Amino acid sequence: MIELIIYGIILGSIIALGSIGLTLIWGITELFNCAHGDQITVGAYSALIFIALFTRLGIMQEPIGPFSFGWGILIAFIPAILVSMGLAILIDQLVYRPIRQARGHFITAFIASIGVAWALRGLIYIIWGADFHFYTTGLRPMIFLPMGIKFRTDEIFIVVVAWIAVAAVYIFMSKAKMGKALRALADNPGLARISGINTERMLVWAWGIAGLLIAVAGVLYGIETQLRPEMGWIFLLPLFAAVILGGKGSITGALAGGLVLGIAQQVSTAWLLPSYKPAVAFLIMILVLIFRPKGIFGTRQV
Amino acid sequence: MAGILNFLVSFAIMAAIYAIFAMALNVHWGYTGLLNFGIAGFFAVGAYTSAMFTSKMPTGTLAKYVKMAFGFDLPFLCGVLAAGIAAGIIAVLIGLLTLRLSEGYLAIATLGIAESIRLVLNNEHWLANGPQGLIGLPKPLYGLVPPAYYNYIYLIIVVIFLAIIYFALERGIRSPWGRVLRAIREDEVMASADGKNIFLFKLQSLALGAVIMGIGGALYAHYSGAIQPAVFEPLFGTFIIWTMLTLGGTGNNKGAILGAFIVWALWSWSTFLILKFVPQGFQTRAPFIRYVIIGFLLAGIMVKRPKGLIGEERTVSRF
Numbered sequence: 252m253i254e255l256i257i258y259g260i261i262l263g264s265i266i267a268l269g270s271i272g273l274t275l276i277w278g279i280t281e282l283f284n285c286a287h288g289d290q291i292t293v294g295a296y297s298a299l300i301f302i303a304l305f306t307r308l309g310i311m312q313e314p315i316g317p318f319s320f321g322w323g324i325l326i327a328f329i330p331a332i333l334v335s336m337g338l339a340i341l342i343d344q345l346v347y348r349p350i351r352q353a354r355g356h357f358i359t360a361f362i363a364s365i366g367v368a369w370a371l372r373g374l375i376y377i378i379w380g381a382d383f384h385f386y387t388t389g390l391r392p393m394i395f396l397p398m399g400i401k402f403r404t405d406e407i408f409i410v411v412v413a414w415i416a417v418a419a420v421y422i423f424m425s426k427a428k429m430g431k432a433l434r435a436l437a438d439n440p441g442l443a444r445i446s447g448i449n450t451e452r453m454l455v456w457a458w459g460i461a462g463l464l465i466a467v468a469g470v471l472y473g474i475e476t477q478l479r480p481e482m483g484w485i486f487l488l489p490l491f492a493a494v495i496l497g498g499k500g501s502i503t504g505a506l507a508g509g510l511v512l513g514i515a516q517q518v519s520t521a522w523l524l525p526s527y528k529p530a531v532a533f534l535i536m537i538l539v540l541i542f543r544p545k546g547i548f549g550t551r552q553v
Numbered sequence: 554m555a556g557i558l559n560f561l562v563s564f565a566i567m568a569a570i571y572a573i574f575a576m577a578l579n580v581h582w583g584y585t586g587l588l589n590f591g592i593a594g595f596f597a598v599g600a601y602t603s604a605m606f607t608s609k610m611p612t613g614t615l616a617k618y619v620k621m622a623f624g625f626d627l628p629f630l631c632g633v634l635a636a637g638i639a640a641g642i643i644a645v646l647i648g649l650l651t652l653r654l655s656e657g658y659l660a661i662a663t664l665g666i667a668e669s670i671r672l673v674l675n676n677e678h679w680l681a682n683g684p685q686g687l688i689g690l691p692k693p694l695y696g697l698v699p700p701a702y703y704n705y706i707y708l709i710i711v712v713i714f715l716a717i718i719y720f721a722l723e724r725g726i727r728s729p730w731g732r733v734l735r736a737i738r739e740d741e742v743m744a745s746a747d748g749k750n751i752f753l754f755k756l757q758s759l760a761l762g763a764v765i766m767g768i769g770g771a772l773y774a775h776y777s778g779a780i781q782p783a784v785f786e787p788l789f790g791t792f793i794i795w796t797m798l799t800l801g802g803t804g805n806n807k808g809a810i811l812g813a814f815i816v817w818a819l820w821s822w823s824t825f826l827i828l829k830f831v832p833q834g835f836q837t838r839a840p841f842i843r844y845v846i847i848g849f850l851l852a853g854i855m856v857k858r859p860k861g862l863i864g865e866e867r868t869v870s871r872f
Contacts, residue, residue, distance in 0.1 A: 283657050349856045358588065358656060359855050362799065365792055366851030373844025380838050488668065491661050530672050533665030540658050541650060 254400045255517045261406045263513020264413040265472055269486060270493040270505040271420055272464035278437040278500020279457045281357045282347060286367035287465065288487030293338060293371055294469025295478050296379060298324070298331035302386050317404040319391045320474065332466040339462030340455055342367055348451075368484065375480045384478040409471045416467050420460070421502050433457055437500055488529050489516065492536035498546025508546070511535070560825075562704045568817040569711045570772050573718055575797045575809035577765035582795075583804035583865070584726060585758040586738035588660035591647075593790025594667030595640045595763045597674060599770025600780050602639040603632035604687045607775070621687070622680050629693035633771040640767025641760045648759040652752060667791065675782040686781030690774055711772055715810075718765055722806055725761075734758055788844070793820065796851045804865030811862060819846060 273287045284290075305323035306312065312321050346367060350360045392404045424430035435443040436453050444450050472486065493512050497504025515535055516528040523531070539547060574592060581587040610616075610624035627635075651662045675684050694706050725731050733754055736744040745751050774780050784790065793816060801812020823843050831839040854861065 283661070346852050346856055353859075355855075355859060359859050361588075361657060361660070362795065363852045363855035365795070366848045366853070366855065368848065369788065369792065369844045370848030370852065373841045373846075373848060376841035376844065377838050488665065492665075495658070495661070524676050526676055527672060530665075530669040533662075533669055536665060537650065537662050540654055540662060544654070544658070 252518070252521070253398065255521060256514055257400060257402060259514030259517035260510065261402065261410055261475070261513070262517055263510035264410045265468060265475060265509075266486075266489050266493050266513050267506045267509025268413040268416055268464065268471065269468040270490045270497070270509050271417060271502055272461035272468070273490055274494045274497060274500055274502065274505045275420075275424075275433075275457060275464075276461050277494065279433055280347070280351075280360075280454065282360045282364065283491075285361065285364040285487070286342065286371060287461075287490065288483035288485070289368040289371040289375075290335065290339060290342075290462070290465045290483065291469040291472065291486060292375055292478075292480060292483035294331050294335040294466035295473035295482065296375055296384075296469075297334040297466070298327040298470045298473065299379075299384055299386065299478060301327035301330050314387075314389060317392055317394075318408055319389055319403070319405050320387045324386055324470070324474065328467070328470055331470055332463050335466035335469070336459045336462035339458040339465065343454065343458045348454075372480055372484065379478075379480070381480060386473055386478075405474055409475055412467065412471060416464065417502070417506055420464065423460075424502060429453075429456060485529070489513075489532040492532040495536050496539050496546055501546065504546055559704065562708055564817065564821055566704060566708050566711055566776055567821070568814045569708070569715050570769055570776065571794065571797060571817050572810040572813035573711075573715055573769040573772065574766060574794045575801065575813045576718060576722055576806050577762040577769065578794055578798050579804065579806060579809045580722065580758055580762035580765065582798065583809075584731065584734045584738065585755060586656065587652075587755060587759060587762075588656050589663050589759070589762070590660045590787075590791055590795075591663030591665075591667035592766060592794050593785040593787055594663070594670040595644065595766035596770045596773070596790045597667075597670055597782070597785040598643050599636035599640045599767030600774035600784075601674065601681050601687070601770075602767070603636040603771030604690050604774045604780055605681065606635045607632035607691050608687065608689075619685075619687070620678050620680075620682050629691065629775060632775070633768055636767040636771035636774075637764040638767070640770065641764040644760045644763030645756065648756045652755045652759065664787065664791075667785070667787070671782050671785050674785075684782060686779060686784075688779040690778050690780070692775055692778065707776055711776070714768065714772060718768070719806055719810070726806075730754075730757075788847070792851070793847060796847055796854075799854050799859075799861055800850065802861035802863035802865065805861070805863050808861050808863040816847070816850070819843075819850075 269287075269291060273284060276282055276284050276287075302323050305321075305327070310323070312323065314321055315325075346363050347360050350363060393401050394404055394407075395401045424434060432443070432448050432453055433456070435446065435448060436450055436457075440450060443453075469483070472482065476482070489512050493508035494505055496508030496511060497506070512532050512535065516531050519528065519531040574596070578589065578592060581589040605621055605623055606625050606627050607629060608621070608624045609626045610621060611619040625631075647663065647666055651659055651666075654662060674681055677683065681687055692703065692707070693710060695703060697706060726734075733744065733749050736747070737749070737751055737754055741751055794813075797812035797816045798809050799812070800816060801810065802808025820843055823846065824840060827839040827842065828836065
């Protein structure tokens with residue numbers, strides 16, 4: 252049971268990281284972005300381009316310390332982040348901005364984001380095919396603790412990076428001037444505009460930050476499991492659940508929601524088939540929607 | 554020539570089945586403003602119910618390989634009726650749980666329920682044979698004509714269903730009941746100030762649309778003759794139908810039918826063209842171009858023409 256809880260914390264950290272970008276965009280633009288999961292897939296695959304390049308060149312292959320991966324992956328984070336940020340901003344400019352300007356209903360953008368999701372997934376299938384891909388094919392070292400608890404050393408890295416990213420976003424949103432402007436925009440767009448905040452430029456920043464978080468989540472998720480075109484879409488469903496659990500726009504809520512879902516999903520495998528994990532996430536989400544529609548972890552806006 | 558004609562007939566059957574789904578979604582989204590992202594769930598319930606009502610329980614050695622909770626060996630129409638009723642019952646249960654949620658939440662909740670239904674069908678082997686699904690489903694009026702011409706018969710059956718549903722819905726939306734649904738879509742508070750029970754009307758709308766989806770699922774099951782849980786994944790079971798309705802015209806049944814035929818033509822004919830023109834080595838990846846087409850189409854419609862090709866008629870009353 253302790254082992255399942257530890258697995259739950261690992262899964263929950265990745266869910267939390269993935270859901271923070273989602274909740275930021277939801278809080279700021281009112282858009283529930285259905286393409287978020289497939290953008291995560293794009294992030295993971297764009298790191299793969301560079302890892303494949305390093306492998307071809309035969310550099311940066313040696314595993315660092317106790318981990319299964321070499322410096323190549325750490326360096327590949329940077330181009331993956333740039334691609335993901337660029338993509339997020341591009342999608343916003345091409346799809347959501349015209350809808351905003353036409354004063355479309357938020358559901359119009361919601362449905363459009365589903366179209367974006369399918370288009371991205373189709374492109375990934377076309378470029379990389381339906382096969383699984385791996386960042387590293389080497390051994391995956393394990394750590395053995397007392398009471399038969401074991402996990403991979405990579406997972407320590409995943410949890411640490413995820414928590415650093417979450418903390419950085421939290422500090423940015425609560426302390427930095429830009430973070431405050433973004434929160435103002437989320438609270439009251441009209442008031443933010445007449446206070447001299449350039450809302451369109453702020454939205455570019457918001458999507459850029461979301462793109463950064465998406466890429467980090469994608470690469471970490473790729474290290475934890477394997478890369479396949481459906482990975483982000485399947486991952487999206489627990490992300491939605493975590494965000495709803497945490498309440499609209501709340502970073503700490505998304506973090507707590509992610510951990511609750513991660514632990515609940517892993518612990519449920521003690522009684523249920525592992526393939527029911529998404530259904531467990533949904534059951535929790537529906538119960539929360541019915542009994543606490545504003546989320547269980549406070550309603551503070553970002 | 555005969556080949557092209559056969560292709561057109563099987564195209565028309567699937568397009569007409571999808572048109573039924575698009576009209577059902579139109580009841581939910583077009584008339585009532587309910588964001589149902591769980592079409593695939595009602596689709597699956599309808600298809601499996603009808604399949605199991607009309608199939609024989611497997612016997613002998615077959616029983617070792619094919620597991621089913623029940624099999625009643627009833628005629629086709631009983632299966633279709635049962636499919637509609639089962640989907641309607643599921644819709645009422647879902648509605649009681651979720652219809653008080655706001656629009657976006659309803660979408661995500663229905664998506665989750667549809668995925669859960671698919672997971673249950675996939676994992677519970679005793680229920681309907683798990684991932685292998687059910688095969689050899691009976692075809693209505695089989696043996697009336699030589700098997701090579703059977704699709705013509707089925708096309709006639711599907712078109713009859715399509716016509717009945719179309720005229721019934723047109724009648725319904727022009728009735729006072731239909732106008733209440735549109736009032737709820739436009740302004741819930743006003744409709745409730747007029748003394749309408751919003752929740753009850755939404756529940757009726759959800760159930761009516763789901764019954765039609767169940768019937769559509771049954772028609773699909775008996776046409777394809779085989780169903781597996783993989784058919785009811787969100788793209789094929791839900792979002793392609795959303796693309797059809799939004800392209801054709803939300804709130805307009807003619808638009809729903811038009812959208813179904815256009816999108817299904819893009820989908821099925823692109824497979825045909827890909828197999829013909831794309832080089833051999835690329836053929837396993839090329840079909841995914843359809844994902845990109847559907848995706849761009851859906852996003853493009855939302856940006857350029859959110860009302861679709863034929864928009865809603867402004868007045869539905871004759872006076």
